[in-house]
Amino acid sequence: MEDIKRNIAAIRSTLPANVELVAVSKFHPVEALQAAYDAGQRVFGESRAAELAAKAVALPDDIRWHFIGHLQTNKVRQVVPHASLIHSIDSERLLRMVNAEAAKIGRTIDVLLQVHVAQEETKYGFSPDELVAMAENGILSEMTSVRVVGVMGMATNTDDETRIAADFDAIRDTFARLHDGAMAKHPEFTVISMGMSDDHQLAIAHGSNMVRIGTAIFGYREY
Numbered sequence: 302m303e304d305i306k307r308n309i310a311a312i313r314s315t316l317p318a319n320v321e322l323v324a325v326s327k328f329h330p331v332e333a334l335q336a337a338y339d340a341g342q343r344v345f346g347e348s349r350a351a352e353l354a355a356k357a358v359a360l361p362d363d364i365r366w367h368f369i370g371h372l373q374t375n376k377v378r379q380v381v382p383h384a385s386l387i388h389s390i391d392s393e394r395l396l397r398m399v400n401a402e403a404a405k406i407g408r409t410i411d412v413l414l415q416v417h418v419a420q421e422e423t424k425y426g427f428s429p430d431e432l433v434a435m436a437e438n439g440i441l442s443e444m445t446s447v448r449v450v451g452v453m454g455m456a457t458n459t460d461d462e463t464r465i466a467a468d469f470d471a472i473r474d475t476f477a478r479l480h481d482g483a484m485a486k487h488p489e490f491t492v493i494s495m496g497m498s499d500d501h502q503l504a505i506a507h508g509s510n511m512v513r514i515g516t517a518i519f520g521y522r523e524y
């Protein structure tokens with residue numbers, strides 16, 4: 302547990318002031334999260350609905366829970382009461398579902414639109430053009446219980462830094478197209494969530510202002 306505190310301090314010391322650290326705590330026990338909390342960490346990322354819900358009731362109320370994994374529509378109801386930000390809106394159907402659930406319980410929830418740029422078939426998300434098209438056709442302004450505050454994306458899983466940098470540029474450029482276009486009148490549209498343990502410094506150099514770091518804080522997890 303001392304390692305966790307040390308890791309958080311070490312990472313924090315490298316982050317520019319405008320970059321938010323999301324401590325990705327999926328698959329780690331509440332004791333590990335409590336150690337991070339005691340080190341001052343208040344934003345945690347989880348990728349499974351039931352796990353997020355269970356941890357949210359077990360840990361202090363001032364934690365801001367981020368849902369970062371692929372969200373199945375039948376799990377939305379479990380996540381919406383607890384999450385302060387959902388990173389992974391990857392379809393119009395999911396967006397509508399989150400909006401409907403949030404309306405039902407009388408809250409407004411912040412979300413990011415997931416951009417798919419990586420060279421992998423299995424990753425979720427909108428292509429940049431799909432995302433811009435969706436934003437331009439006015440759907441986002443129909444969402445009365447959802448605030449779209451930015452974009453999220455992942456780089457290709459490779460050692461090729463040029464490829465990774467190009468992916469981050471593509472995510473940032475998608476943010477810029479929305480920011481200067483369909484979202485221009487939305488001052489809350491500010492977040493670029495990209496970068497994980499191995500690539501967060503490169504992500505920040507390419508425009509990230511929210512990094513999602515698991516292994517470098519909590520160590521390796523067992524799936």
Ligand SMILES: *Cc1c(COP(=O)(O)O)cnc(C)c1O
Nearest residue numbers: 325348369497498513514515516
């Ligand atoms: C697990 C996960 C992370 C954290 O990855 P690490 O390499 O452990 O830092 C970040 N983002 C998403 C979407 C994840 O699923």
